[in-house]
Amino acid sequence: MKPKSRKAAEAEKGGASQEPFAEREESFGARALVVVPVFGPKIRRSSDTARPERSDEARLEEAVGLARAIDLEIVSAGLVTLNSLRPATLFGTGKVEELGLTVKTEDVELVVVDHPLTPIQQRNLEKALNAKVLDRTGLILEIFGARARTAEGRLQVELAHLKWQKSRLVRSWTHLERQRGGLGFIGGPGETQIEADRRLIQERISQLEKKLEQVRRTRDLHRKQRKKVPQPVVALVGYTNAGKSTLFNRLTESEVFAKDLLFATLDPTLRRIPLPHGGEVILSDTVGFISDLPTHLVAAFRATLEEVLEADLILHVRDISHEDTDAQAVDVADTLRLLGIEEGSDERIIEVWNKIDLLDPTRREAILQANRADAGAIAVSAVTGEGIDTLLRRIEARVTQERSVYEIDLPLEEGETLAWLYRSTEVLDRRDGDASSHLTLRVAPKQRDRFMQRCRTYIGS
Structure with missing residues (x-):
C-alpha cells in the first residue's frame, strides 16, 4: 500500500x-x-x-x-x-x-x-x-x-555544523543559532538567509571552541584524578551499530541506551566493572565511527574521543555478522589514525568479534575454532552473553600484565597507609593478626614509586 x-x-x-x-x-x-x-x-x-x-x-x-x-x-x-x-x-x-x-x-x-x-x-x-x-x-x-543529550555533545554538534555551513551560505534555509538537534530543512528560530555575515559565524565558532577547550581541560582534570586510582580505563570503539552499547550493558549490567540504530550512542558513558579475580576497570563507551566521517566532525568530537587516546586498553568491537565487516574495520582504523592511534602497531587494541549469534552454524564454528587456536580476536555475543567470560579474562590479563604483586605486613596503627593502599592499589588478599595485617597487593606501574616510598620497610617483613 x-x-x-x-x-x-x-x-x-x-x-x-x-x-x-x-x-x-x-x-x-x-x-x-x-x-x-x-x-x-x-x-x-x-x-x-x-x-x-x-x-x-x-x-x-x-x-x-x-x-x-x-x-x-x-x-x-x-x-x-x-x-x-x-x-x-x-x-x-x-x-x-x-x-x-x-x-x-x-x-x-x-x-x-x-x-x-x-x-x-x-x-x-x-x-x-x-x-x-x-x-x-x-x-x-x-x-x-x-x-x-549533554551540553558538551550539543556544543560539539553545533561547532561541526557551523564549520560545515561556512561554505554553504548559498542555502536560504541555513540555521546559525541552533542549539539543539533537529532537521536543518525544518524552519525555526535563528534561520539566516543568504546575506548572512560570515563574521558572525566565525565569532560563534570561536565562542564554541573556547567552551570546548574548557571541556577538554575539565576532562584532563578528571583523567588526572583517575590516574591516581588503580583502575585502568578500557575504551570501546567500533563502527556505528556494531553493538558497543549492548556489550557495554552486558559487561556493566547497566541500562545505557542501546538500539539497532545508527549512532544510538553519542555522549560518552563510563562505568566500573569487576574483573574475574578481583580488581576493577573503568569501561568507556564512545560514539560510533562510520565511513567517510568528516574530518572536521572528528576534530569537533576530539574532547570526547580523547578518552580513547588515554585508555589503557582499547576494545575494537566489530559486527562480524555484517557482510562489510572488513571494510568497516578499515574505516575504524582510519578514524583511529586521525586520532594518532595506529591499530596495527598499538598493543593496547583487542578486536572483539560481536554478534556471533547471528552467524550461520558453519561460519560460527569456524570462527570459534580460530579463536581457540589464536590469542588474537575474541568472539562474543553481547545479546546472549557467549564469550563474555573469555573477554573479561583477556581484559584482566592485559591490564595486569605489567603490574607487580607484593606481600607486606602492615602494622595495625598504619590506618592512613592502609586506606591509601585500598585507594591506590588492588588488595588481592588480607589477613589480620594481633599486631599487623598481611596484605597481598597488585601495584600498577604508575603507582609503584609512591608505593615503594610508603611501604618499602614493610615488604618481606
Missing part, C-alpha cells in the same frame, strides 16, 4: 498549506528519497583498490538506516551508477530528470544523496528537483544533532 502523501494528510486536516515548504514547520518526518551513487570503473579512485570492497546493497542499506535515524519517511531508495562526475550536479542530465520525476510523483520533500556534495551541486540539485537536498555529511550532522 502506497504511503499517504503529505498533501493528502493536510487535506484531511482541512486543506493543504499554501506556504512554500522551506517556510513550513512540520512535526512529522519528511518524505524522503535516498540515492546512493555507485562509481563506475573510470572514476574509482586508485587509492581504494587495496581496500575491502563494499557491497552496493550494504551501502544502500546503511544510507537508508542513516535517513531513518532521524525519522524520515523513506518513500523510495536506490542505486545510481555514475560513469562520470558532473561538477554542476554530480549526476547526468538524464538521471537528474529521472530523479525529478520521482520527486514529483512520490511527493518527495527531501532528497538524501549518500555522497559529499559541493555547495554548487547542492544548490543546483535543489533547483532542478524542486526539493531540499541533503548530502551524507549533512545527514550525519543531523543525526548527531538529534542524538546529543
Whole structure:
C-alpha cells in the first residue's frame, strides 16, 4: 500500500498549506528519497583498490538506516551508477530528470544523496528537483544533532555544523543559532538567509571552541584524578551499530541506551566493572565511527574521543555478522589514525568479534575454532552473553600484565597507609593478626614509586 502523501494528510486536516515548504514547520518526518551513487570503473579512485570492497546493497542499506535515524519517511531508495562526475550536479542530465520525476510523483520533500556534495551541486540539485537536498555529511550532522543529550555533545554538534555551513551560505534555509538537534530543512528560530555575515559565524565558532577547550581541560582534570586510582580505563570503539552499547550493558549490567540504530550512542558513558579475580576497570563507551566521517566532525568530537587516546586498553568491537565487516574495520582504523592511534602497531587494541549469534552454524564454528587456536580476536555475543567470560579474562590479563604483586605486613596503627593502599592499589588478599595485617597487593606501574616510598620497610617483613 502506497504511503499517504503529505498533501493528502493536510487535506484531511482541512486543506493543504499554501506556504512554500522551506517556510513550513512540520512535526512529522519528511518524505524522503535516498540515492546512493555507485562509481563506475573510470572514476574509482586508485587509492581504494587495496581496500575491502563494499557491497552496493550494504551501502544502500546503511544510507537508508542513516535517513531513518532521524525519522524520515523513506518513500523510495536506490542505486545510481555514475560513469562520470558532473561538477554542476554530480549526476547526468538524464538521471537528474529521472530523479525529478520521482520527486514529483512520490511527493518527495527531501532528497538524501549518500555522497559529499559541493555547495554548487547542492544548490543546483535543489533547483532542478524542486526539493531540499541533503548530502551524507549533512545527514550525519543531523543525526548527531538529534542524538546529543549533554551540553558538551550539543556544543560539539553545533561547532561541526557551523564549520560545515561556512561554505554553504548559498542555502536560504541555513540555521546559525541552533542549539539543539533537529532537521536543518525544518524552519525555526535563528534561520539566516543568504546575506548572512560570515563574521558572525566565525565569532560563534570561536565562542564554541573556547567552551570546548574548557571541556577538554575539565576532562584532563578528571583523567588526572583517575590516574591516581588503580583502575585502568578500557575504551570501546567500533563502527556505528556494531553493538558497543549492548556489550557495554552486558559487561556493566547497566541500562545505557542501546538500539539497532545508527549512532544510538553519542555522549560518552563510563562505568566500573569487576574483573574475574578481583580488581576493577573503568569501561568507556564512545560514539560510533562510520565511513567517510568528516574530518572536521572528528576534530569537533576530539574532547570526547580523547578518552580513547588515554585508555589503557582499547576494545575494537566489530559486527562480524555484517557482510562489510572488513571494510568497516578499515574505516575504524582510519578514524583511529586521525586520532594518532595506529591499530596495527598499538598493543593496547583487542578486536572483539560481536554478534556471533547471528552467524550461520558453519561460519560460527569456524570462527570459534580460530579463536581457540589464536590469542588474537575474541568472539562474543553481547545479546546472549557467549564469550563474555573469555573477554573479561583477556581484559584482566592485559591490564595486569605489567603490574607487580607484593606481600607486606602492615602494622595495625598504619590506618592512613592502609586506606591509601585500598585507594591506590588492588588488595588481592588480607589477613589480620594481633599486631599487623598481611596484605597481598597488585601495584600498577604508575603507582609503584609512591608505593615503594610508603611501604618499602614493610615488604618481606
